[in-house]
Amino acid sequence: MKTSKSLTTIAAVAAASALLLSGCASSEGDEATQHSQHETPSETASSEDHSENHEHAADGGQPPTGIEEASDPTYAVGDEVTLTADHVPGMKGAKARISGAFDSTTYSVSYTPTDGSDPVKDHKWVVHEELESPGKAPLKDGTKVTLNADHMPGMKGAEATIDSSTEDTVYMVDLDMDGMTMTNHKWVVEDEVQPAE
Incomplete structure (x- = not known):
């Protein structure tokens, strides 16, 4: 009975750990996706090109x-x-x-x-x-x-x-x-x- 209880506890801890780790990985993945959506190389290049267009003074x-x-x-x-x-x-x-x-x-x-x-x-x-x-x-x-x-x-x-x-x-x-x-x-x-x- 003790062994069965221990195995159940270990299994529960392992499942919780796996769930926690997958949650972290998912969160980090989402964050990386958000960064890539807002800071893509083409957008960065585009904003740099835009600033170069306006290096000359308006007047x-x-x-x-x-x-x-x-x-x-x-x-x-x-x-x-x-x-x-x-x-x-x-x-x-x-x-x-x-x-x-x-x-x-x-x-x-x-x-x-x-x-x-x-x-x-x-x-x-x-x-x-x-x-x-x-x-x-x-x-x-x-x-x-x-x-x-x-x-x-x-x-x-x-x-x-x-x-x-x-x-x-x-x-x-x-x-x-x-x-x-x-x-x-x-x-x-x-x-x-x-x-x-």
């Missing part, structure tokens, strides 16, 4: 001191245009309005942001007037410069290298892109703009 501000307004630009202030530039996701094909047209040397640059973020390659664009003591334009490809432009976090004061340059008319534009209204966005050049369709 680009005034043109830099010393830049000359274009005397006879292809697109005048107020003209509606379509952008062919793809500097950031959502820009290519976006409708925009010209908010400024200027004559300047415009550079694509690579730089390491001063805020510790990842290096930026081939950033389009900065104008000659946004460089610290640049000397006479145009600067040669490979020239080292210091940026006074403040288009994105960590840009102002960063050391940069000129990747390429153009003498095309350069424009500031107002546009709606990816749910965000941007005013005086700097910059797009002549061959990145076409008449609105």
